[in-house]
Amino acid sequence: MNHITLLTICYGVISLICSISVTIHILLTKRDTASCAGWIGVCWLMPLFGSVLYLMFGINRVHRRAQKMMDEEGTEHYLPLKELRHEVKGQFLPLVKMLDRLTGHPLLGGNIVRCLHDGDNAYPVMLEAISQAQHSVLLCSYIFRHDIIGEKFVEVLSEAKNRGVEVRVLVDGIGSGYIYSDILRSLDEKNIKCARFMHSFLPWRMPFINLRNHRKILVIDGKIGFLGGLNIGAENLLRVTTHQPVADTHFRFEGPVITQLTEAFVKDWAFTTNEVLTGPRYFPQPVPIGNVPARIVTSGPDADMEKIEYAMLQAIILAKKEVWFMSPYFIPDNRFATELGLAALRGVEVNILVPKESNHKFTDYARNACLPRLIDVGCHIWLGGPPFNHSKLMVVDRNWSFVGSSNLDRRSLRLNFEINVEIHDFITASHLEGFIKRHCSEKLTKEDYQAWSLPVRLRNAVLRLFTPYL
Structure with a gap:
């Protein structure tokens, strides 16, 4: 041989x-x-x-590492909230029960929620909350730009740290700069504890480059919290002339649900830095101060369940009259598209608002490959005019709302680390439904998509194959 x-x-x-x-x-x-x-x-x-x-x-090494950390930590970092559980009856009871088991967290009563549209309205409220912090500030953002707005946040964070407040800042390893991050350099110069989520130049960690922390979280003293779709950057200031202005919606919360929001940040911070934040500085005794029931729902590749997607699917199944969606990037998979179609076929009015032109053309092309199927079964597809709106909103029967950082695409629902909140409140749902309706400027019809040329349809179909990477 x-x-x-x-x-x-x-x-x-x-x-x-x-x-x-x-x-x-x-x-x-x-x-x-x-x-x-x-x-x-x-x-x-x-x-x-x-x-x-x-x-x-x-x-999925992310799931393995997260499971190991949970086993080592054992119990939760916050006080039991069972006595603050809000009991629901009627239409959404099956959804509440499902999320009870899926998230391990109760639906909590006693909250206050405030909608903040665009950076012009949200940033001043967020900055004021940081300036009044006494014990802790926890901030997580997918994009944290080194511009006039980013530096303003760095300034108030530094002032908070200098007066004895514990400050932690977590940014995504891609969204806020992979090769070099100006904002982290600025935070480091102020001696603010900061970290980049799943960032590494090591070859064996490069697979994590496609797994991103898309969450936007701000918690003040464990009592006031913000979440939604708003990143930190000057493009979100619509009153200031920018090349590509971005409209968005953010939410301010007070009440027991802040404990769940804090826990979401604490787990991400521990996952990134191995530092566990605990104690009353971060987890004070929750006190009911309002009448809005709410619950935090997170999802990501660190868990086997797509909890945010399951919540949406169950809500669609329970819808009796109407479902409203507003999403900047809308590329549903077959399972999600089927549930939307079945809802429309049984008489539910399904309305989906997407931007006529987003800030990612390839994503728009991939999205357009999905829309004809939904229109054919009776879903209403609406196009929003400029400026590009980055809001992620869902409203069912004007009583249940689901808002946060998650888009309606495979990246958000399967690959990204996302955070949403379910809100059982007629006033909030009515406001958000009205907001979506006001942005429906043009309807996409069967005649419209039938007029698309063969090259356009082929381009759209090809780009849909790359949706996890768009």
Whole structure:
């Protein structure tokens, strides 16, 4: 047996072992059959290279690390909230029960909610809250720009730190700069404790580049909280002339639900830095101060359940009259599109508002590939004019609202770390429904999409294949 033949046999044996081993792991761990079949095909067509790709990109190490941290930490960091649970009867009771089990958190009564549209209205309220902080400030943002607004936040955060307030700032490792982050340099210069979520230049950590923390959280003293779709940047100031102005909606909360919001930040911070924040400085005794029931719902690749998507799907199933969506990036998968279609077919008025032109053209093209199917079954697709609106809103039967950071696409619902809040309140739902209606400037009809040329339709269909990376 010559040398070349021996190498060929060794290569074949190693390839077979790799393919079989990876296939077994895929079959035992992957839930999605399309993903499962795809990875198995790659590993048998290219045994060694495919196996390396799977080891890098196919294994959810984020979930493993998060589960290990939960096992080590044991109990929650905050006081039990069972006595503040809000009991629901009627239409949305099945949804409440499902989220009870899915999130492990109760629906909490006694909250106050305030809608803040655009950075012009939201930033002053957020900055004022930070300037009045006495114990702690926790801030998480996907995008934190080093511009006139970003520096204003750095200034008030520095002032808070200098008067003895514990300040923590978490930004995404991609959204706020991967190679170099000006805002982190500015925070470091002020000696503010800050970190980049899942950021590394190490080759074996590069797979995490597609997993992003898209959450926007601000908590003051464990008593006042903000969340929604608003990043930190001058483009969100509509009263200031910018190249691409971005409208958005943010929410200010007070009440027991802030405990759940704080916990979401604390887990992300511990995941990133291994520092566990605990004690009354961050988790004071929750006190009911309003009458709005609310609950935080998070999702991300650190868990097996797509909790935000499941909440939306269950709400669509329970809808009796109407469902309103407002999303800057709308690319539903087959499961989500089917539920929307079934709701429309049973007589529910399904209204979906998307921007006529977003800030990502490729995403718009991929979105347009999804819309004809929904229009054909009776969903109403509305187009919003400029400025581009980044709000993420859902309202069902003018009684239940679901708002936060999550878009209606595969990236948000499966890959990103997201945070939403369910709100059981007629006043809030009515306000948000009216807000969505006012932005419906043009309706997309069957005649409109039938007029699209073949090259346009092919372009849209091709780009839809890349939705997890858009």
